[in-house]
Amino acid sequence: MPVIKLSGExxxxxxxFNKLIEFYYRxxxxxxxxxxxxxYSLRWMDANLSAFFQSIIYKLIRERNLSFSTDKTFVDNRFxxxxxxxxxxxxxxxxxxxxxxxxxxxFDSKECNNFDHYIQNDLLNHRSLCDKTDLVENxxxxxxxxxxxxxxxxxxxxxxxxxGQYFPNRSNGEVNFTMVDLGxxxxxxxSAKDPNIDTSVKAIRWALIEKNTTKSITHNGEPGGLGLxxxxxxxxxxxxxxEIITGDVYWTSKHQGTKFDSYKTLLxxxxxxxxxxxxxxx
Amino acid sequence: MxxxxxxxxxxxxxxxxHSDGEKLFSVLSKMDLSKYQIIFDDLSTATTxxxxxxxxxxxxxxxxxANNFNYSVTSQRIxxxxxxxxxxxxxxxxxxxxxxxxxxxx
Numbered sequence: 001m002p003v004i005k006l007s008g009e010x011x012x013x014x015x016x017f018n019k020l021i022e023f024y025y026r027x028x029x030x031x032x033x034x035x036x037x038x039x040y041s042l043r044w045m046d047a048n049l050s051a052f053f054q055s056i057i058y059k060l061i062r063e064r065n066l067s068f069s070t071d072k073t074f075v076d077n078r079f080x081x082x083x084x085x086x087x088x089x090x091x092x093x094x095x096x097x098x099x100x101x102x103x104x105x106x107f108d109s110k111e112c113n114n115f116d117h118y119i120q121n122d123l124l125n126h127r128s129l130c131d132k133t134d135l136v137e138n139x140x141x142x143x144x145x146x147x148x149x150x151x152x153x154x155x156x157x158x159x160x161x162x163x164g165q166y167f168p169n170r171s172n173g174e175v176n177f178t179m180v181d182l183g184x185x186x187x188x189x190x191s192a193k194d195p196n197i198d199t200s201v202k203a204i205r206w207a208l209i210e211k212n213t214t215k216s217i218t219h220n221g222e223p224g225g226l227g228l229x230x231x232x233x234x235x236x237x238x239x240x241x242x243e244i245i246t247g248d249v250y251w252t253s254k255h256q257g258t259k260f261d262s263y264k265t266l267l268x269x270x271x272x273x274x275x276x277x278x279x280x281x282x
Numbered sequence: 283m284x285x286x287x288x289x290x291x292x293x294x295x296x297x298x299x300h301s302d303g304e305k306l307f308s309v310l311s312k313m314d315l316s317k318y319q320i321i322f323d324d325l326s327t328a329t330t331x332x333x334x335x336x337x338x339x340x341x342x343x344x345x346x347x348a349n350n351f352n353y354s355v356t357s358q359r360i361x362x363x364x365x366x367x368x369x370x371x372x373x374x375x376x377x378x379x380x381x382x383x384x385x386x387x388x
Contacts, residue, residue, distance in 0.1 A: 112299035145331065219335075221339055230330070
């Protein structure tokens, strides 16, 4: 049985995505076998990245007929969050006494109402948000816009994978939320609209400009170009973070206005689009 | 003047899906809008995807001016979105994805 190791820290940054994408490519060397995932050297994994990891597992099961296993006892002791949120859900889910997790789920593109229900009940029902009506409405609006982008632009029959995590003890009481689709990503449609857009980072930047939309290709006569722009502006105005992973690029709004680059080129590309949102809840 | 209640039509006060917007468009585009007031009053939320697919597309494809679109909405939040979608739709042909000089600043 092949063994593939994940080690170190897997956080929501270019290093973390590189590690998970490398795991995907290593698994592609196999088919019709069970792969043991070695987590003994893993020190940390952001729980919201369960959505990205699950999308990888989903693809590999479907395309390579792989199955996966890992040391349950070790995971229970070291990474219980990955059981509480439903990712490594071996038997019955254990109770989330810390109330810090948001369940890992997947939705197909017709399940907008189910996604809305999940947002209201799993994500925004947290005790730290109960008296913050405006924030809850803004988070709802923003997440629904991202879901609609998946519905309209991803052009895939595959589901979207979502997962979140509360960090109530951080100074800004943040909520991290990750949405992963396995669709066409940004570049192909945008470069079809404007051939000058020939890299994923240019495509991301183009898509973040108000009124820029590819709907004339997919939904003729229908205006657009507000949802992602509004989300970007909301995050900038409210000390949140928007991160986009598509093609071979990890882009973040975190470094806007600083000398640091807003994007990193990933070691290898990954299909679709991943949106990670960090909401400032204070 | 007759009224057309959006909540009654889509069957929910959450106007969130693109497909509900398309259904609304298919009905509104066949109506004589000069005889109707469109009621958005009871909505608790509305996405730009829903509004673009309904009233945005209506403005683009029928040429109706936003000023002539008779509607009622109580939520300031949704009113603001409707106004943005309408303004964007009225400028549709001019917002057709020309790369901007600010691109490198993002």
